[in-house]
Amino acid sequence: MKKKPPIQHSIHDLARRLNLSPATISRVLNNHPHVHKETRSKVMAMVEKVGYRRNAMASGLRSNKTNTVGLIVPRISMFFHAEVITTIQNELHRHGYHLVICQSNDSLEVEKELTRTLYASRVAAVIASCTLFTTDFSHFDVLTENNIPVIFYDRVPIKPYPACIIKGDDYRGGYLATTHLLEQGCRRIAYISGPLTCSVYVDRFAGHRQAMQEYDLPVSNNRVFYQELTAENARKAMKQLFSKKPYPDAVFAANDVSALEALHFAKEMGVSVPDDLKIVGYSNDPRSAIIAPSMTTIEQFPTNTGKTIVAELLKLLKEYHGQHTAGVASYPTIVTAVELIRRRSS
Amino acid sequence: MKKKPPIQHSIHDLARRLNLSPATISRVLNNHPHVHKETRSKVMAMVEKVGYRRNAMASGLRSNKTNTVGLIVPRISMFFHAEVITTIQNELHRHGYHLVICQSNDSLEVEKELTRTLYASRVAAVIASCTLFTTDFSHFDVLTENNIPVIFYDRVPIKPYPACIIKGDDYRGGYLATTHLLEQGCRRIAYISGPLTCSVYVDRFAGHRQAMQEYDLPVSNNRVFYQELTAENARKAMKQLFSKKPYPDAVFAANDVSALEALHFAKEMGVSVPDDLKIVGYSNDPRSAIIAPSMTTIEQFPTNTGKTIVAELLKLLKEYHGQHTAGVASYPTIVTAVELIRRRSS
């Protein structure tokens, strides 16, 4: 049993062992030109031998660069986000970056704290999907002011903000879902929306309204709910909808959790889906495919979203790295496609 | 429109503005005693004013301490892990630590790389749930040898390894599920297991076997499958099981994805569940509750697991911080409870 003392190797150790200077070791590790081939391989051999790993803090401190990207997301358990995150992480990994994943739990306070923390660790960039209640985005200023690029996705700022924005086509999603229900003959369509403090729900609602308008139907206030999209809230909304006639003939829910709960409620009430009530959800959660009847929903193509985010991010990183263009940088808004998935519930 | 130049404030800036030394600023930020109350509040005011945030890299470099904990997990999209992670993150946050979440995607190579990366950033500790195929754990040595505590959970080392281990009671889970099926009168029980390179499947299988043995039933080789627990593989297994009589009268699957696919297959085949075939899954994935018929499964109490992990972690951090006890530290193995949830599928 060897008793290895817990030595943290530094380039000074390596230098001593090889009769070289720390500078040369550093140059080898950074693939600088102008180091002799033989020296390089000697160094690499020693690196392997002692299992040296560059201290990321020292490196980052000196070079003022990190290869860590921060991500802020409401919760990783949401299917859409889990998929996006996985894609981002895999893509970034291919380009030598690491990802720090943080959850805000839909708390504005936590989100604020996270931006500060990510700034403190001087991440190379930040990707963020905001809380439901983030209407003021000034806590991201500490990042943008210090030339740390920010990319918002999915839940993005409603007001103009100097950052790249990548969002699903929520307007179209809302429009497609509602139009689909209208085409099925529904005329008393209820809509369970998220709070209108959040970009995605603003857009989905606009799409919904547009579709209703095209059929000359009013968006009646007692058939629309603005609430956090939990199962409990969905149940409350359904109770109210079915508290007095005329009952709605369709429910469009702005996420699948609500749609699934609506379906559950309908089953309990003995309301036949899709005959007496048609339901459409949003996000294509895996549950929506396996429930009976299977749930019509909107596919958001999370993998595609993830790839788009990373592509833009890499552009930004190059841009920022090139020069400190004070605010001249372009902040594109990219809208990614969505698609209606027709299933049995409608 | 103010044009703030992108200044990264340092304690030197603050010191200059306040006619103090950087040392004093540092002491204020670290809550050292022996700083004058008035000075302290002046400094804090300035910190607030300019939005100063301590550079984590510089701090970590000098003090050789970080408040970042690394987490390696096969995939965040697995329900159990998503829940555990969320709990860990919330708990750690309360104690001033941050969590870096990394996915191995069940790739041993990625897992190895991640341990090196986490070592490079000198995290305070690492929490890991291994890939399906990790049987050699020497890539974690770089951490333990450098006094970075490691906690394994769920998928833990099979061989002895000097680290804290926190695992669900998989033996009991396998036993409970199988016994339940036996009590329902099943005698031709098929078992869809994960590969036996992975601790959890070893234990679940042992529990399964024990239950079978208590009923004097053999564990017939052509009713047991060792495979990655994907829907595709589950389907293949089901095809084989139903390729010739006698058909099994029950399927116990070591995760819910497989169990759900088994149910799906049975429906397609016109096999009535639970009348002709009973099915039990593992993990209490949300899908198992909403499918029809709802799926009997094993609850693992992920929140409880997460809390246990953090509790142990904090102990370890204190311990390591106190002194460099070379290997004298105790490495407890903690087994957390599981529970059978009876539903309609059995």
Next chain:
DNA sequence: AAATTCCTCGCAACCGTTTGCGTAAATAAA
């Protein structure tokens, strides 16, 4: 009033890497 203690704060070295500058040796050009 002198001596002692305590409080408050500055000095400066250090953490591990990076990098501009300088220099010696090797090579190419004159």
Next chain:
DNA sequence: TTTATTTACGCAAACGGTTGCGAGGAATTT
């Protein structure tokens, strides 16, 4: 051979905080 150029490497100063040591001043003791 001399001069100019290139190559290979070392020196030393940063990067932003932390912390042991020591000094000056105020408060306390004798």
